[in-house]
Amino acid sequence: MTTRPDPDTPVHPVDEILPAPRLFALGLQHVLVMYAGAVAVPLILGAALKLPKDQIALLINADLLCCGIVTLIQALGIGPFGIRLPVMMGVTFAAVSPMLAMAANPDLGITAIFGAVMVAGLFGIFLAPVISRLLPLFPPVVTGTIIAVIGVTLMRVGINWAAGGVPMIKDLATGQMVPNPAYGAPEHLGVAFSVLVVILLLSKYGKGFVANVSVLLGLVFGFVVALAMGKVKFDGLEQAEWFALVYPFQFGMPTFDLVSAATMCLVMIVVMVESLGMFLALGELTGKPLSPKDLEKGLRTDGLGTLIGGIFNAFPYTSFSQNIGLVGVTGVRSRWVCVAGGAILVAFGLFPKMAHVVASVPQFVLGGAGIVMFGMVAATGIKILLAADLKTNRFNPYIIAISIGFGMIPLVADKFFHQMPKALGPLLHSGILLTAITAVLLNLFFNGYRRDAAESAKQMAMEAELH
Helix, strand or coil, rough: CCCCCCCCCCCCCHHHCHHCCCCCHHHHHHHHHHHHHHHHHHHHHHHHHCCCHHHHHHHHHHHHHHHHHHHHHHHHHHHCCCCCCCCCCCCCCCHHHHHHHHHHHHCCCCCHHHHHHHHHHHHHHHHHHHHHCCHCCCCHHHHHHHHHHHHHHHHHHHHHHHHCCCCCCCCCCCCCEEEEECCCCHHHHHHHHHHHHHHHHHHCCCHHHHCHHHHHHHHHHHHHHHHCCCCCCCCCCCCCCCCCCCCCCCCCCCCCCCCHHHHHHHHHHHHHHHHHHHHHHHHHHHHHHHCCCHHHHHHHHHHHHHHHHCCCCCCCCEEEEEEEEEHHHHHHCHHHHHHHHHHHHHHHHHCHHHHHHCCCCCHHHHHHHHHHHHHHHHHHHHHHHHCCCCCCCCCCHHHHHHHHHHHHHHHCCCCCCCCCCCCHHHHHCCCCHHHHHHHHHHHHHHHHHHHHHHHHHHHHHHHHHHC
């Protein structure tokens, strides 16, 4: 006998289904925020593999399609998969370095990359229950520190967006890295600042739906200004196809290399530990307690998404942290917004002309939005740290200080570990992972595995089941 839900029981904001027009606008807002990051990896890998333009376009189409499919699984929840939170999924940058190493090896190539990605996906599916049981190791002093560093780490992305890209670019003639002449141009900074001002004004004076889509409206304003300045380029739009079919193994059957697969499995561990911190941040932002079972479903979807990526000519997938900041800015907690975003990404993967138009939004337009969104992630971490005992427990400040210091190493000194073994690159070049490992170990050293932390995790699980 099944029990029907009580109609008088209020629906949690995470499960609230909004009207279709609002869902589309809010979903598009999420897509615009994560789009640049979503297409960056196929562009980087395509260039490294010296693929022709049509095959790079195929990689981008496959990537967008997989982003959409995995987002739908994560936000909707299908059986043992999906954390059912407002999560957007995209390619993890933690996998870029090892994939570039595979691309540079003439004995491997793109089919070996896809093979390693598939193995890592299966590994992630089976590893998810183990990672999810680490919740008692994440009291507020650990969780708050990790989330604050996630925000600070992302801030570099937002700042570079505002300046117009990256400070160094490759000279096509010499192949050398040279300063980007457009980086920090006054017009870029001006547009980024104007986008930020529009978002802040709409957030303060806008009502209801207008306030919810303040980021989208700010981006539209910035796009119009950039278009009027002649800064928007639609190059290649006419050549882009209206419809492109993506099917498994379009580059050939995958090949499997033991070292490559083992390296990608290490990347999968990095991805899942980072995802754990992001899920905890989302749970805090949305007010929805997460049980180990919930975390397991979310982490298992990282593995499934990576497996799907390998099959459909794409790469390892993880939850995009920049979209967590958007939840904090807008206050919209409905997971159905990300379901709409996932459907939009699927459409972009199948209809390249649509994706090409969105790709024409200049990065400096995204910059103003990025600064406020990523700052909101850091603010969420600081809010959680307020719940940590910083007055009577003299060790917690040490945990915070040292963990943040380790997390800043890749951010402020990217050559710090350059003489370490390359196999350790995924670990040593992730500030978020360095923070997580340091905070957990220091907390165990100073505070031990406290029973109340385990009890707190059990209580969170019970609350989650009730909700």
